[in-house]
Amino acid sequence: MSIIISLKKVKKQIGKEEILKDITLEIKKGEFVSIVGVSGSGKSSLLYIMGFLDKPSTGEVFFEGKKINYRNEEELSTIRNLKMGFIFQFHYLLPEFSALENVMAPMLKKGIPIPEAIVKSRKILKKVGLEGKEHRKPYQLSGGEQQRVAVARALANDPSVILADEPTGNLDSRNTEEVMNIFESINREGRTIIMVTHELYLAKRARRILRMKDGRVEEL
Ligand SMILES: Nc1ncnc2c1ncn2[C@@H]1O[C@H](COP(=O)(O)OP(=O)(O)OP(=O)(O)O)[C@@H](O)[C@H]1O
Ligand SMILES: [Mg+2]
Numbered sequence: 001m002s003i004i005i006s007l008k009k010v011k012k013q014i015g016k017e018e019i020l021k022d023i024t025l026e027i028k029k030g031e032f033v034s035i036v037g038v039s040g041s042g043k044s045s046l047l048y049i050m051g052f053l054d055k056p057s058t059g060e061v062f063f064e065g066k067k068i069n070y071r072n073e074e075e076l077s078t079i080r081n082l083k084m085g086f087i088f089q090f091h092y093l094l095p096e097f098s099a100l101e102n103v104m105a106p107m108l109k110k111g112i113p114i115p116e117a118i119v120k121s122r123k124i125l126k127k128v129g130l131e132g133k134e135h136r137k138p139y140q141l142s143g144g145e146q147q148r149v150a151v152a153r154a155l156a157n158d159p160s161v162i163l164a165d166e167p168t169g170n171l172d173s174r175n176t177e178e179v180m181n182i183f184e185s186i187n188r189e190g191r192t193i194i195m196v197t198h199e200l201y202l203a204k205r206a207r208r209i210l211r212m213k214d215g216r217v218e219e220l
Helices: 043-050 073-082 099-110 114-127 143-154 173-188
Strands: 003-014 017-028 032-036 058-063 084-087 161-165 192-196 208-213 216-219
Touching (some): 032 173, 084 143, 099 114, 114 143
Parallel strands (some): 032 192, 084 161, 161 192
Antiparallel strands (some): 003 017, 208 216
16 A cells, blocks of 8 residues: 655644654555544644644655645745645535535535536535435534535535544534444545544544644554
């Protein structure tokens, strides 16, 4: 398997505090990796660096073998918008737009024509089990359904990597199970998944578990 994201001696310093300490890590294409660790151990900070939402203080980050130049904002946003799909604990859906429109938004931003975006978005919403609910607004959907719209939106531009920060943190066990099943199915399609969770039983469903501890990472 080829390496999709790699970190070399990455440190993140905020003020006097070193929140990531000398992290060297490789993520292979198609892997399903989970990140566990206590609150404040640096899980989100690491995820944001792996998703190019944040930059390290020192060290190098590579995407598909190419070293990231953090001064090249255009390159960074291309990777972020076209290669990465993000899912957070809170879904951040646009409240005034329907499920369909929320999924279409990243496609339209990329320049996909509206009719094509509609067809694609319907297909993705079907995949996450929301067929027939395309025109509902977030407030007309349950919490679990809202999170599935967020998963669909993350899949909009056919990303190679899905980064999820506590994606089931606000869900009951049934909805957690549904989101996990969707993750497993999109991983089978060959997408790389990196998921932060504090639940070890969920982390164990990934083939590889990383544990953050005081800004350092260890393989479990
Ligand atoms: N912008 C910031 N400014 C100052 N400190 C920060 C900032 N972001 C994170 N930190 C600190 O860095 C450490 C790691 O934070 P991070 O959010 O990565 O932890 P986490 O493992 O995701 O925790 P949680 O499980 O609570 O989400 C914490 O001590 C936090 O207070
Ligand atoms: Mg966090």
